[in-house]
Amino acid sequence: MNAKTMIAESLAFPSADNSQPFRFRIVSDSEFEIFHDSARARHRLNHGNLASHLALGTLLESLRLVAANAGLGLKTKVTIPATTTTSGGEEPLERWARVEIAATGASASDADRELARALPLRVTDRRAYSRDPLSQADVRRLHQEASTQPALTFAFRDTLGRDAENLMLEIEEEQWKDLRAAADVFAWIRFNETKALETRDGMTWPSLALPRIQKPLLLLFQRVFPLYAFLVRFGATKGHRAMLKRQLRGTGGFGWIAVADADPETLVDAGRAYFRIWVYLCSRGHGFQPLSFATLPAFMKWRLSLPADWSAKLLSAYERLLPVLRAEAGFGPEVYPLWGFRTGHAPPFPAAARTLRKPVEELLIP
Numbered sequence: 001m002n003a004k005t006m007i008a009e010s011l012a013f014p015s016a017d018n019s020q021p022f023r024f025r026i027v028s029d030s031e032f033e034i035f036h037d038s039a040r041a042r043h044r045l046n047h048g049n050l051a052s053h054l055a056l057g058t059l060l061e062s063l064r065l066v067a068a069n070a071g072l073g074l075k076t077k078v079t080i081p082a083t084t085t086t087s088g089g090e091e092p093l094e095r096w097a098r099v100e101i102a103a104t105g106a107s108a109s110d111a112d113r114e115l116a117r118a119l120p121l122r123v124t125d126r127r128a129y130s131r132d133p134l135s136q137a138d139v140r141r142l143h144q145e146a147s148t149q150p151a152l153t154f155a156f157r158d159t160l161g162r163d164a165e166n167l168m169l170e171i172e173e174e175q176w177k178d179l180r181a182a183a184d185v186f187a188w189i190r191f192n193e194t195k196a197l198e199t200r201d202g203m204t205w206p207s208l209a210l211p212r213i214q215k216p217l218l219l220l221f222q223r224v225f226p227l228y229a230f231l232v233r234f235g236a237t238k239g240h241r242a243m244l245k246r247q248l249r250g251t252g253g254f255g256w257i258a259v260a261d262a263d264p265e266t267l268v269d270a271g272r273a274y275f276r277i278w279v280y281l282c283s284r285g286h287g288f289q290p291l292s293f294a295t296l297p298a299f300m301k302w303r304l305s306l307p308a309d310w311s312a313k314l315l316s317a318y319e320r321l322l323p324v325l326r327a328e329a330g331f332g333p334e335v336y337p338l339w340g341f342r343t344g345h346a347p348p349f350p351a352a353a354r355t356l357r358k359p360v361e362e363l364l365i366p
């Protein structure tokens with residue numbers, strides 16, 4: 001398997017809003033470089049490129065699984081420049097990793113083979129799921145997958161405590177009042193098939209699992225954004241709160257991951273293990289949805305910084321979230337909650353709700 005084929009087979013990796021913020025330069029048949037495209041990654045909620053670091057983890061783990069399944073090993077060097085963590089990245093294209101393909105002679109582990117086969121099944125499912133708890137065997141496996149990355153602390157809970165739920169709902173509602181964040185999300189919604197097929201990125205309308213009657217309104221917001229800004233003042237974000245409440249209450253279990261530091265390598269490794277858990281759960285007929293609003297900007301605030309123009313209400317909510325999530329997940333003071341997800345048994349995922357990926361040819365840089 002050469003570099004181009006390996007990249008092509010790994011492109012189903014998830015990125016925030018399906019922004020697909022990476023480009024590839026093929027050095028030889030057995031070596032390639034991964035570049036971060038800051039223009040595609042620019043997003044209010046990608047402050048400090050945190051979401052991009054996690055997405056790189058999901059990409060590198062996809063590549064590793066594809067390689068392992070083909071009897072190959074990968075030598076990967078993460079080369080994210082230190083400045084991107086605070087500045088958000090100045091260069092339009094920055095080299096973030098170098099990958100060398102090598103024959104290992106060793107066969108892939110059963111877990112790797114199983115996850116490699118399940119890669120096409122992984123999706124983001126925003127519907128309500130069964131509230132039945134996961135089996136003990138599944139929960140054990142999630143812990144095993146989390147332990148593939150020593151920097152990670154993982155907790156899984158069948159339910160969500162009332163304090164955590166209330167704070168997450170408060171944050172959801174408040175976050176959608178941040179007009180730049182809302183505009184950045186709206187820009188990635190692909191309202192019809194023609195647009196989705198043309199761009200092969202972003203979130204298809206069915207993937208959002210929203211009531212059909214909301215479509216004309218959201219489309220209007222995307223086209224005439226000042227209307228959203230106006231309606232926010234009259235409680236438009238209550239709908240986001242209600243939607244999240246339905247999702248949180250239609251859930252069979254919650255996963256929380258925490259790390260001790262915000263080094264890019266740590267975040268990439270966290271993305272790797274989180275991705276393995278994601279693939280595993282989808283392969284077992286479970287829905288999976290990342291819960292990022294409550295945790296990613298909060299993690300930035302606790303460990304690095306958030307821009308000074310974030311609302312005082314949000315900043316205060318993030319401050320209150322730290323002890324609540326630590327108590328929820330049983331994390332000690334030495335680690336900081338980074339990311340969460342909800343899961344639970346779900347009916348088959350509708351094909352129309354799948355998001356698309358750009359073809360490898362479009363992603364190659366000379």
Ligand SMILES: Cc1cc2nc3c(=O)[nH]c(=O)nc-3n(C[C@H](O)[C@H](O)[C@H](O)COP(=O)(O)O)c2cc1C
Pocket residue numbers: 012013014015016017018050051052054055058122123124125126202203289290291292293354355
């Ligand atoms: C770093 C990161 C953060 C994400 N945050 C959220 C989130 O908060 N809510 C959500 O519904 N999906 C979230 N997603 C899922 C993406 O929107 C999704 O992966 C993307 O649209 C591609 O769709 P797919 O996962 O079905 O392939 C996140 C994905 C990544 C990689």
